[in-house]
Amino acid sequence: MKVNLCLKCQEKAVYHRKYSGENLCPNCFNNSLIEKTRKTISKYKMINYGDKVAIGVSGGKDSLALLDILIKIKEYKDFELIAITIDEGIANYREEAIEIALNAASKAGVKQVVLSFKELFNFGLDEALMNRKEKKITSCAICGPLRRRAIEIGAKKVGANIIATGHNLDDILQSFMINLFSGDVYRIKAGDPRKEAKKEFMIRRIKPFMEIYETEIAFYSFLNELRFQTLECPHMNEGIRTEIRNSLDNFENKHAGIKLSLIKSMFEICENIKLNPKQLQSCNICGYNSSSNPCSTCKTVEYISELTRSSSLENR
Ligand SMILES: [Zn+2]
Numbered sequence: 152m153k154v155n156l157c158l159k160c161q162e163k164a165v166y167h168r169k170y171s172g173e174n175l176c177p178n179c180f181n182n183s184l185i186e187k188t189r190k191t192i193s194k195y196k197m198i199n200y201g202d203k204v205a206i207g208v209s210g211g212k213d214s215l216a217l218l219d220i221l222i223k224i225k226e227y228k229d230f231e232l233i234a235i236t237i238d239e240g241i242a243n244y245r246e247e248a249i250e251i252a253l254n255a256a257s258k259a260g261v262k263q264v265v266l267s268f269k270e271l272f273n274f275g276l277d278e279a280l281m282n283r284k285e286k287k288i289t290s291c292a293i294c295g296p297l298r299r300r301a302i303e304i305g306a307k308k309v310g311a312n313i314i315a316t317g318h319n320l321d322d323i324l325q326s327f328m329i330n331l332f333s334g335d336v337y338r339i340k341a342g343d344p345r346k347e348a349k350k351e352f353m354i355r356r357i358k359p360f361m362e363i364y365e366t367e368i369a370f371y372s373f374l375n376e377l378r379f380q381t382l383e384c385p386h387m388n389e390g391i392r393t394e395i396r397n398s399l400d401n402f403e404n405k406h407a408g409i410k411l412s413l414i415k416s417m418f419e420i421c422e423n424i425k426l427n428p429k430q431l432q433s434c435n436i437c438g439y440n441s442s443s444n445p446c447s448t449c450k451t452v453e454y455i456s457e458l459t460r461s462s463s464l465e466n467r
């Protein structure tokens with residue numbers, strides 16, 4: 152049997168990068184991922200000297216790989232890193248993830264803050280879903296904005312000026328397609344992962360894996376024996392995102408590199424859409440910029456709090 156050799160060092164290759172044709176050994180594969188991440192960070196000026204970066208560490212493979220790679224990049228670039236972990240209150244699921252996240256942060260020597268939905272919003276996710284009357288509001292639609300807000304609160308608490316999350320190329324393309332299919336071009340622009348924080352926002356959100364395939368992050372985690380949670384969220388919503396994910400994977404299998412072309416198109420579209428004029432208002436309750444007032448997070452908190460209150464009255 153023919154053994155493939157690494158394109159860069161002639162060692163035995165373990166990875167074939169289909170879209171470029173490269174065969175890579177473990178060491179060169181690892182370096183290529185670190186280098187890609189470093190390039191994305193520098194191309195979009197995501198992290199500067201002296202920045203304080205709050206990284207959302209959920210215990211899943213993407214956030215743990217990001218933590219691992221940012222620590223390696225930190226050796227050459229001077230910035231501070233703090234891990235933020237959110238306990239959404241999902242029984243028999245979050246406990247393990249939090250334990251994994253705590254271990255990873257302490258092993259990396261990174262300070263960590265754990266915040267729970269319960270302490271921030273007065274209810275956990277399980278409780279919120281139990282009280283939800285209309286099932287058409289999906290669990291992810293409730294959890295997503297709340298987790299985003301929780302990480303923001305955590306970042307402010309530790310004085311960070313940047314929030315880094317492990318969103319990869321696949322995540323970004325799925326959201327892009329969801330917005331495209333729902334006719335919401337303003338959201339495509341709002342979700343541009345390259346955009347810098349507006350002056351009034353203080354905190355910039357960055358996605359250093361935005362140009363990296365999910366499969367490559369999974370392979371990096373495997374090669375580096377990163378321990379991560381494999382259990383799927385019990386509330387995982389089998390909505391259109393799963394269908395889009397499967398279709399995009401099919402396209403990529405037949406036409407290697409098509410995801411990289413798609414993100415180029417997304418960037419091009421972002422540049423040619425005007426900002427939603429409504430986006431410029433700020434929420435009366437929390438002060439965050441939003442296209443509606445109150446913002447969708449404050450509306451969600453209010454909606455769930457109301458349901459939780461009325462159900463505890465009924466149970467009296
Ligand atoms: Zn090599």
Ligand SMILES: [Zn+2]
Pocket residue numbers: 434435436437438439445446447448449450
């Ligand atoms: Zn608000």
